[in-house]
Amino acid sequence: MSDFLERQPLGHSDLVSSRLGIGSSFGLPQKVVEHAFERGVNYLYWGSIRRPGFGQAIRHLAKRHRDELILTVQSYARLPRLIVPSVELALRRTGLDHFDYLLLGARNEVPSDDYLEVFEQLRDRGKVRFLSLSTHNRPLLKKLFATEQQGQNAVAYDMFMLRYNAAHRGAEKDVFPFVPNRPRPAILAYTATRWGHLLDAQKMPPGETPLSARDCYRFALSNPNVDVVLCGPANAEQMDEAISALEAGPLEQEERTRIERIGAYVYEKHQPSFPDGGDTTT
Numbered sequence: 282m283s284d285f286l287e288r289q290p291l292g293h294s295d296l297v298s299s300r301l302g303i304g305s306s307f308g309l310p311q312k313v314v315e316h317a318f319e320r321g322v323n324y325l326y327w328g329s330i331r332r333p334g335f336g337q338a339i340r341h342l343a344k345r346h347r348d349e350l351i352l353t354v355q356s357y358a359r360l361p362r363l364i365v366p367s368v369e370l371a372l373r374r375t376g377l378d379h380f381d382y383l384l385l386g387a388r389n390e391v392p393s394d395d396y397l398e399v400f401e402q403l404r405d406r407g408k409v410r411f412l413s414l415s416t417h418n419r420p421l422l423k424k425l426f427a428t429e430q431q432g433q434n435a436v437a438y439d440m441f442m443l444r445y446n447a448a449h450r451g452a453e454k455d456v457f458p459f460v461p462n463r464p465r466p467a468i469l470a471y472t473a474t475r476w477g478h479l480l481d482a483q484k485m486p487p488g489e490t491p492l493s494a495r496d497c498y499r500f501a502l503s504n505p506n507v508d509v510v511l512c513g514p515a516n517a518e519q520m521d522e523a524i525s526a527l528e529a530g531p532l533e534q535e536e537r538t539r540i541e542r543i544g545a546y547v548y549e550k551h552q553p554s555f556p557d558g559g560d561t562t563t
């Protein structure tokens with residue numbers, strides 16, 4: 282069995298996740314999400330865009346399989362008090378009584394204590410269980426890890442979400458070496474395809490064929506610091522390809538060398554769609 286088919290315990294939670302998670306932004310139809318669950322994918326992230334078909338899949342799957350699912354709801358709210366109605370609306374639309382993770386989306390600064398208090402209120406009311414944060418400012422993570430280790434954060438984050446792919450490997454230097462071990466938060470990687478650039482024939486080094494989405498996911502999954510890689514498929518074919526990354530397992534050395542060569546070229550020649558804090562060139 283490929284290593285990537287084995288599920289992974291997430292940080293200090295009691296949850297065990299497939300190595301691939303699905304994001305809802307690209308409009309995957311309800312049936313395709315449900316089929317992916319039957320094939321072993323149990324991490325579903327209702328963000329950055331909450332597409333209705335994805336919400337219906339959550340509603341349908343949760344009726345029979347709630348305990349097997351790991352469900353994240355994201356809020357980009359820039360006023361802490363707006364998170365509560367946002368989560369309550371998501372609960373109504375999915376028919377759930379709770380989400381597993383509340384994700385504070387795209388936080389480039391340390392969230393104020395008001396955010397943590399809102400999380401605690403929602404958690405105490407049984408609406409969410411764990412706290413998660415995504416960032417486009419990787420140096421923030423090192424800072425958060427340090428304060429967490431010193432017990433200075435009012436609430437512990439259970440999961441962090443960050444950009445990591447063959448073109449953007451900065452996390453190998455400025456995040457992964459600093460992830461605390463005890464307690465260890467879960468790490469999710471997004472933009473494995475670099476907004477599709479690694480799949481784009483126009484962006485390849487001369488003479489190279491583009492990478493496949495499958496190999497982009499395999500690259501991110503191969504890093505031992507990454508627990509789950511998010512994919513953003515738009516249709517059944519793309520979903521199949523993402524799942525094929527789990528079946529194919531870790532990269533052979535020759536494949537890795539090629540992927541790293543292409544990633545380095547794309548990084549050097551093509552601007553990111555969205556720069557991260559921590560990038561050397563933007």
Ligand SMILES: NC(=O)c1ccc[n+]([C@@H]2O[C@H](COP(=O)([O-])OP(=O)(O)OC[C@H]3O[C@@H](n4cnc5c(N)ncnc54)[C@H](OP(=O)(O)O)[C@@H]3O)[C@@H](O)[C@H]2O)c1
Pocket residue numbers: 303304305306307328329330355386387415416417470471472473474475476477480494495511512513514515518519520522523
């Ligand atoms: N909270 C945050 O800070 C944050 C940050 C980044 C991403 N996200 C979310 O994370 C989720 C995953 O997004 P991602 O960018 O990480 O996903 P991704 O899988 O790296 O990229 C999705 C893109 O890849 C293309 N794609 C996917 N599978 C393909 C295939 N088999 N063949 C060809 N093209 C394929 C799609 O292009 P086409 O649409 O052109 O087909 C789409 O533009 C989404 O819900 C996204 O909104 C959140």
